[in-house]
Amino acid sequence: MEKKKKLSLPVQIFIALVLGIVVGLMFYFTGAAGFTTSYIKPFGDIFVNLLKFIVVPVVLLSMIDGIISMGDMKKVGAVGWKTILYFMVTTAVACVIGLVLATVFNNAGLFPNLSEAAQAAEYEAKEYAGFMATLVAIFPTNMWKAFTEANMLQVIVIALLFGGSILAAGEKSKLVRDMVTSAYAVVERLMEFIISLSPIGVFTYMTWVVATQGAEILGSLALVILCAYIGYILHAVLVYSVSAKAFAGISPVKFFKNASAAMIFAFTSTSSAATLPVSKECADALGAEDDISSFVLPLGATINMDGTAIYQCVA
Template identity: 35%
Template sequence: MSPASETAGAPSARGLALHTRILIGFVVGVLAGVLCYRYAGSDSAWLNGVVTYVTQPVGQIFLRLLLMLVIPLLFSALVLGVAEMGDLRSLGRVGWKTLLYTVFVSAIAVVIGLVLVNLFQPGNGISETARAALLEESAAKAKSITAQAAPPSGIEMLVQIVPDNIVRAASGGDMIGIMFFALMFGIAMVLTPTPAVGRVKEFIQGIYDLSMTLIDRVIRLAPYAVACLLFTLTAKLGWQVLFLLGKYVGVVLLALALHQFVVYSAVVKFFGGMSPLRFFRSIEEAMLTAFSTASSSATLPTSLKVAEENLRLPPRISRFVLTVGATANQNGTALFEGVTVLFLAQFFGVELSIAQQLMVLGVCVLGGVGTAGVPAGSIPVIMMILAMVGVPPEGIGLILGVNHLLDMSRTTLNVTGDLAAAVVVSRGEAHETPAGEQAGGA
């Protein structure tokens, strides 16, 4: 587990965990903004001065710090996520089954999220006047992002997935091109097991570690940034923001519940040959650990224990699948990212076409592979996708305010998905293990 994961949810020197301080910043920002909206009015000169010269700049600096770290973090994480499947050469079909399962089930998770967001429209509800004002204020700041994010259409979009110049793609914010290059780079590392490539992997691991350390330091500023971002929004919109936020949380939790108890039950029964009731009873300990720690990596020892002792899966298979899955099989994270992007697009009145939503789906699936299995690891990925589809980044403060509850919930889904993958991949492999270690049947 990276150093960032050790500190992201740990108590500070003042005795308060980061998520608690973020929640305090959320409450302070909301209450102060609503009171100012109620008693001063959104047209107040002094209130506009506070927003223009204090809260907005602080929030913008925080967002720019996150955006600054997106490319090194996503490139290194995605390369390592693919390269860690180097055991594919020795495990053969086991590795490919794990990879195919991850992509397939992550895609289902994102589709569930996108369907529910389009069905319930949690981001709609503020007045057109307020939305127009928000867009007008954020237009100048998001102009460069939006200009780069406008996706091509048709066959041109397919062709441009492959970058002709990776340096130009990085400088121009072509995230799809960067992710494609990272995938190819990681696959090449798997196929080239030489000492020199091993040193390259160590170098990329160093970039990842440095990026995670910087992300950890930036996230420590989140309590102040969230207070400023929420003050800026609520001082202009009042209680409308809180109503929409409640709808958003409800949609995320509903999508997670559907994937947890419907999709995983079907996967375990039909592809793993195991009773869903037995499966969920056997993994209760891992689910509770995941919910309490909000970290797939921190839950890995418990997951390995329940896989071998309760589910009685072959250790050779479960250790590989669960270790890779702790970083590469993030179904809940992919779902959360898709819902969040569409929610913020609706909030700011940015219409996303079917092609753009499909692009979001694809990036979220890849993001599930390239997202760190630590608290708040998905925030940089969301920032990247927002930039790609031209959604102003100011609304991220809304998400950070309720992120810890959703992080605990989606981590539980991630860990459940890893164990479900171990059950599916183990089926048909049991004959290669000693008696008594075979995967359980229905």
């Protein structure tokens, strides 16, 4: 008997997204939005809590495991500065794209008028302490506090320090190396389980948002959303295509085909950290070296927020 082919996770998430909109509209028009807040949204909260719970272990262990796999801090340093430089450049390009598109849309009168709301709103920005103070804050004084507060930059610094120390200790660190590799394998399995719940999380949150805010949530800011998404598409097609061809020597078509699963999952889950395992699989399929991807992907999921940069500029 032939076994039925299971729907892929991105397809499941997309179906959950559509069903969430449909069910949410049903609750909205029947006046039962309160039910979604009390009995449907909590399941989405549980899913998000699980994602937040697993983020720190994934970033910490995957980066340490990646550093150990490289076997040489010189290689880590060479990969590190090139990666950060690339992230800075792509983020800068993303900001330019977002600002140009937002200016065009705004000058054309396509954005909704928020002047009254803007005048009524009050916000006091925190005083900028300066670059050096920001740099100092990256280095933790308490490792456990960095973990409990999920301070990702501090977690990355901790991973770099421990990874480098394990390499420096040589053969004496064999037990710790094995422990890190074993712990990361366990965390990967746990992450896969949490990710398998994504369709439930997407469905519950989408149902709640549409039920409580109605159809207008899908249309009132449509042009603002459209502006941002045009920016996302332009950035992905232009920047990623050029990068794939220039740095990896692969065709953009092959890149997008093999990376589509991670892109779809990131789009629907809106979580870079949650997409890490899927991204790792895509990187393997594209032929990336295991030690490089284990180091670069968590770093990118934490500090390389090109989509967020576009969104902030448009907003």
